[in-house]
Amino acid sequence: MKALIEKYFEGETSLEEEARLRDYFNSGEGVAEDLREFQPLFQHFSTERDRGLSDDFDEALFQKMDLPDTKVVRMNTRPRHLLRIAAVGAVLVGAMFFLQKNNSTHAQQASIDWSKYEIKDEKIAYEETVKALKLLSNKLNKGTKRAGEEMKELEKVGKYFN
């Protein structure tokens, strides 16, 4: 047996001889005193050979095997760009619609003969002009305020796209 062990450490043993060594060292009492030092090694091989997965491994595996791939869907660059393009498009369409509407009002107004309503008195004309400018200024301020509110709303919506 000692010669077989030396052969083993030289890397010259066959699989059958290695099995004989394992059997010898696992027999327990029959191991010669001078060979006891090798017993843990061959006992370790035998113990490891018996090591296996837990009984519920197969069941857990088959349950997981047929689960669909759970990939985290993240908004990558392409959809984000598309959303930006779509947002710009929506703004342009909105702006065109607004301008068209304004233009058509202008066209209607152009057909009115304003000369009939023209003020002849300079003082009244001045007062009317001041009144008109005040109204314009008022409307413009209202517009700025509204635009500010709209911007806040847009920022809120924008958060969802970032």
Add this chain to the structure above:
Amino acid sequence: MNHHEFKTLILPFKNRLFRFAIGIVGQTAEAEDVVQEVFIKLWKNRQQIAQISNVEAWCITATKNLSIDKLRSKHQRMVPMAAGFDLHDHSATPYEETVTHDVFDQVRNLMGRLPEKQRDIMQLRDIEGLSYQEIAETLNVPMDQVKVYLFRARKAVREGMRHEV
């Protein structure tokens, strides 16, 4: 391939893969996760199984790679890994555990500390009982090199045992 074919053709490798993973990751729970991941990966690509010439070798390579990834992801280094081994044999009786635990740990640690190729070859030969030819094919190493690595591995373990006893 269906479940039944998978069960008869692939599943029989499971314990060998498990033991191989333990040799690298050290922890039984993690080794079990590795084997499960390897099988799921193979199942998801079952259309390509026919193109794999040696499915067992493929599984062993996948197990090895995934085990190394697991180790790396835990920022564990390969060398001191043996110290963290949790390979208590729960099936043994308390008496057997007391007697064998220390010496088995010693052998495991010695094997765990071997260079990668030596450890893999010693594992496949002495624990899995593979022939030199099978080891060469599985690890893609020339057969004469397998013998050299095995000789060095056994020699290192023998010397390690002498020092530590």
